[in-house]
């Protein structure tokens with residue numbers, strides 16, 4: 144099954160995020176992404192067998208849109224976002240980001256990434272870790288922006304501490320700040336909170352929304368949590384495994400900012416329940432037989 | 433006071449036992465004091481000629497530490513080259529396997545014959561000894577960055593090949609190799625001292641190894657034992673310092 | 688790099704090594720002290736020198752073997768005693784550091800007067816083996832994980848039973864590694880010991896060949912030492928694989 148969405152869901156999209164705080168002008172930053180019949184086949188080490196990870200995915204993502212991707216393990220979520228990030232070869236089909244290839248985005252250092260394994264450098268302090276993208280792109284670190292991000296993630300007092308001394312949630316916040324420090328045009332988050340406990344996770348969802356609202360950009364969030372997906376995204380894509388395709392897309396017509404109170408909202412709960420039902424069907428088909 | 437003493441005994445009983453056994457042997461065995469010097473005599477020998485011992489200790493340890501540092505530097509250099517061009521690794525690794533399987537001490541006489549009697553030989557032997565393990569440790573370290581780290585660097589256009597190779601090396605590969613280099617330092621420190629002592633022992637010109645032979649043929653067993661004890665103490669101190677450094681930094685490096 | 692290309696580059700590396708060795712020997716690049724491989728093998732095939740090398744190797748091998756057996760026995764027992772009488776623990780750790788860093792040759796002057804010049808090679812070999820086995824066993828015994836110790840304490844088993852049933856089996860891989868290192872250490876220790884005035888052995892001909900400019904003999908005896916330690920290493924590695932097969 145494949146999904147073609149030349150007609151984006153009506154209300155909230157294009158131009159994206161809706162009513163934000165105090166008349167702050169939301170310049171639509173970020174770049175649009177287009178996927179056309181994208182497929183991925185991995186060749187295994189033995190040189191003969193192959194794994195079909197992604198099959199015929201098509202999709203249009205508007206500039207500044209927040210997309211959440213959910214699906215069972217092994218349904219190809221990471222593969223899909225890694226192809227968009229230019230970290231994985233595309234077997235067939237085509238991905239363009241504002242008319243360019245994903246590699247071009249990397250070459251211009253306009254991509255931000257955070258993953259489940261936070262990947263912080265143990266030998267650098269929090270501040271130096273956040274400044275690293277500047278160093279890697281040969282620029283002078285913008286200390287003011289780094290300070291602002293440190294404030295935003297609430298770790299201003301920990302600027303000179305090494306990651307070893309931080310808790311899991313703090314490390315993820317640093318990793319988020321690092322992904323955002325160059326104000327990227329595309330932000331890719333692959334299960335960034337996968338290793339956190341439920342309470343910290345809810346806290347981090349609010350943090351992420353705050354940081355994102357500060358400078359909204361095209362965002363792809365891979366997650367295992369339906370609540371997280373619905374809370375944060377403009378659209379939620381559900382993936383089915385073997386081979387990985389987009390089974391359905393749900394738009395989330397909830398106003399921003401979405402607080403913890405939003406999670407008790409009737410619309411929210413109905414949306415979560417309906418996606419959960421579909422999700423169970425996908426998993427049941429895969430596992431029960 | 434009493435607990436402090438107890439702690440001391442708890443931690444150092446092994447060494448105390450050795451000293452005690454030594455003194456007991458001297459008293460019970462009835463060996464001539466010239467053949468088996470007592471604890472006191474050895475300390476007296478040390479105190480009598482501090483400059484003599486200082487000179488030879490300095491000789492031994494500058495050679496051992498210098499060789500170790502040079503070996504680590506060369507090992508890192510070649511590992512970095514092999515990191516860049518894997519073909520080079522194919523040439524060095526067989527030599528590594530070969531050298532690892534030889535008892536290096538048996539080859540010291542050969543190196544002396546080849547390089548001549550002098551401190552350059554000690555340097556050469558210690559470099560030979562340290563180069564290959566350091567090369568292996570450093571190369572493993574340079575290749576150790578996790579997938580997450582590599583992906584993060586790749587997402588900003590830094591890969592281990594191409595234009596940004598240097599940035600990848602300097603900001604990721606090299607820092608990742610630091611713990612491995614320190615492990616190499618700790619493991620090789622005592623071996624370097626041993627090799628330096630053996631070379632001096634065989635060449636008979638300078639250093640604590642030389643003092644050990646020379647004093648023995650002069651029938652000054654107390655001096656010979658003093659040199660041996662000094663070598664042991666320095667070697668242990670060197671090892672402990674290297675272990676501390678490694679333990680401290682690996683705490684910083686690991687998540 | 689895949690397996691075949693790695694194998695190919697290793698072959699190239701080895702051939703280059705042998706080629707340049709031979710060339711350096713023939714052309715005297717490194718002076719007269721570097722024999723060509725062909726000259727070296729010709730020397731080793733000569734009956735009289737072969738007999739000398741064989742006899743010396745046998746002497747060194749027997750010293751190394753005695754040392755290996757004694758050293759590993761003492762090293763293993765001492766390390767185990769630490770987990771029976773826990774009070775010994777911290778002292779054993781200090782002792783291990785000390786043992787790890789003591790240069791073997793510094794014990795020579797002590798050994799020649801206490802055990803005599805003829806026994807010194809076996810004693811230094813034994814000490815060298817003791818070093819590596821003691822340290823390996825100690826670190827292997829510390830490896831027992833928390834869950835396992837918890838199970839042991841829940842069932843109230845005694846320290847000796849815990850040692851035999853859990854700790855020692857757990858430590859075995861590391862002990863085997865220590866023993867493997869010990870084989871090389873034994874040959875090395877025996878050679879060092881022979882320098883302190885033993886009548887025969889590889890160490891003896893190494894030094895006399897060095898002093899008398901017998902270049903081929905010098906290289907040949909070093910080569911014999913290498914073969915000796917290589918053989919014993921592989922012997923133990925074979926035993927280890929056998930041992931692991933038995934366990935699995």
Ligand SMILES: Nc1ncnc2c1ncn2[C@@H]1O[C@H](COP(=O)(O)OP(=O)(O)O)[C@@H](O)[C@H]1O
Nearest residue numbers: 185186194196215216217218219220221222223
């Ligand atoms: N590097 C790879 N080589 C071979 N197969 C891979 C590789 N990466 C992922 N796969 C396979 O592709 C499929 C999708 O994996 P992935 O994208 O990681 O799924 P998800 O992130 O949804 O859990 C899985 O079947 C996985 O085994």
Ligand SMILES: [Mg+2]
Nearest residue numbers: 220221222334
């Ligand atoms: Mg994944």
